[in-house]
């Protein structure tokens with residue numbers, strides 16, 4: 001899953017000095033809402049010892065409209081470190097059973113539930 005590496009880079013770029021590397025994808029859920037979206041939990045490490053849990057939101061294809069429309073397009077719409085005590089294990093699209101942890105804010109699809 002190449003795109004997850006891009007999500008880690010996206011996080012590193014917006015967090016000055018961060019040097020996280022992808023370790024493992026833990027869980028993922030994809031769903032359709034004006035395009036295909038994925039909510040993913042993965043672990044990453046800066047020092048190869050301590051693992052941090054991340055959430056990433058990706059959108060694919062039809063989620064992009066207008067002159068830049070490109071069916072191959074994949075976009076990272078969120079990537080953040082999950083803080084203990086400020087997560088929820090569902091959104092409007094991911095059921096509890098999937099155990100995909102989300103931040104309380106900062107992503108796009110399914111956040112209003």
Ligand SMILES: [Zn+2]
Nearest residue numbers: 039091094110
């Ligand atoms: Zn979700």
